[in-house]
Amino acid sequence: MMNDTILIPAEKMKEIFFSVLLKYGFEKEKAESCAEIFVANSVDGVYSHSVNRFASFVKLVEKGFIIPNNEPEKVHGMNALEQWDGKLGPGVLNAVRATDRAIQIAKDNGLGCVALANTNHWMRGGYYGWQTAKNNFVFIGWTNTIANMPAWGAVDSRLGNNPLVIAVPYNGEAIVLDMATSQFSYGALELAKMKNADLPVHGGFNVKGELTKKASEILESKRVLPVGYWKGAGLSLLMDILSAILSGGRSTHEITQRKIEYGLSQVFIAIDLQHLKNYKGIETCINNIITDYKRSTPGEEKEIIFPGERVLKTRENNLKNGIPVMKKVWSEIETLL
């Protein structure tokens, strides 16, 4: 732990988040759920999309871009596919509700899809993956974002880094892929710049159009690298199109016109594993895949891990010792009280 960091017990963090949210107009139950999700994501170690964003989340509430007590509403349904209006409610609460609904639809139909318009940042997408997988369903979901990544070969950002989440149950817990379509988030770039450390791999282009590992050069050019170069750029474009056409909500370019990132479009798909004919074999099937995966011969990395594997250890550690929070992040949150 660095000495600019303090350890906050999860329970204390939750109390403070809860009090702040009440102060900013959240109804009691909503403040509680919202605080719980921000804390759970902090406990799981995804600080960039939880505690580090709490203050800016509250500011969006203050400015009226997030309407604390609005609830999502079903606009249209067609058996396994439903369109919902998020009514600019808190992104995390809307996403939990949409995930729940996708699971319900999947129970009746094998799989279920909720496309959610007019919602807000879902913070850590992996949360909804865990939520679904712990219920023994598969989760596939994604969101669009404001433009923050150029098309392949372009210098200006017209794509979002649209995160994709895929989760399956595993061993009473879950395997959860939670990946943005940019190689590094802006948060990761800022952190690397602050530490003056090279990125582990190329993270974007410098102003001369050369690939670079220097975060400061990428922050200057704003040319972040899509995962897999042209491939991730294409994936991002398709995910934005799907978010917008399925939900009837805004696409990245429409969000970008509004300058502030709000009113996003998201897709939540759940698949019911209990209805599958080979249900008894599913646990074994996943176990066998992971057993083989773990037999990999390591090269540079000492341990071959699967997506989400590190979360359990971090969770245990943070629950036991407290959540490490940068002092300046915590001070800012305390001013909101």
Add this chain to the structure above:
Amino acid sequence: MMNDTILIPAEKMKEIFFSVLLKYGFEKEKAESCAEIFVANSVDGVYSHSVNRFASFVKLVEKGFIIPNNEPEKVHGMNALEQWDGKLGPGVLNAVRATDRAIQIAKDNGLGCVALANTNHWMRGGYYGWQTAKNNFVFIGWTNTIANMPAWGAVDSRLGNNPLVIAVPYNGEAIVLDMATSQFSYGALELAKMKNADLPVHGGFNVKGELTKKASEILESKRVLPVGYWKGAGLSLLMDILSAILSGGRSTHEITQRKIEYGLSQVFIAIDLQHLKNYKGIETCINNIITDYKRSTPGEEKEIIFPGERVLKTRENNLKNGIPVMKKVWSEIETLL
């Protein structure tokens, strides 16, 4: 055109493929459909997954790994989700059938999913994307493969490069993303080695564990690079798990044990756009996204293109002038007659 290449008219290619398939035991109608798909993919310029693979496809038929006249059968259904057994029939015919069925299910349920076990290589996955999008449905589909890519940080291949396809209708045609989860296919690496040309970006590791653009070094180490490094490796793992658990079929490690790539697991999802409340706006929505995308300021690339955009020009050109085929590829096909 290089002088080791000849131009084959589409009609002639189809006649020859048809004759070969009849000779190898395909029923007339199946030979015709199969020939048509191989030719369509050649016309569209995806030679690596069409004409260049035709001879090896026929050899798998000859050896009994592909059973020419077997048809897929529904094993289990739960409204929007169906499990099918591909019965080791030709991968392209099974995939067309599964796609058709997913579209039918989507008509009744908003979206439809067919998980197909025990099938064979679908050749060019984009074909099913075009098939679906031209019917005004969204397509999301993927397949697993034999192990051909290491886990992140590993030296031995335990992941497939599991291609993912996403397609939406556009302008009477389609936007089709068809991406393997490796940065380059083995076909692309072989071609670059043959031409003694550097890859445009890092394509894998050399035996010393260093990232390299030299195809020959990657072919030596067999350490191809996943798209987005650890991200593409994670995506590949999740896609394999989903392919296997949803279909009840084989996962990559089970396919790999059999040495020959056959008996794969695939997922086909279709979404009906006509049932969506904002249907009249969908065409406009996609047009607007592409219009904004095309306003990108070019850097290195002269033209900013979307996935599948080049296909239409190639298709027109190949239909007019004939399909360019490497002489040695064509000679081998002629020996099958």
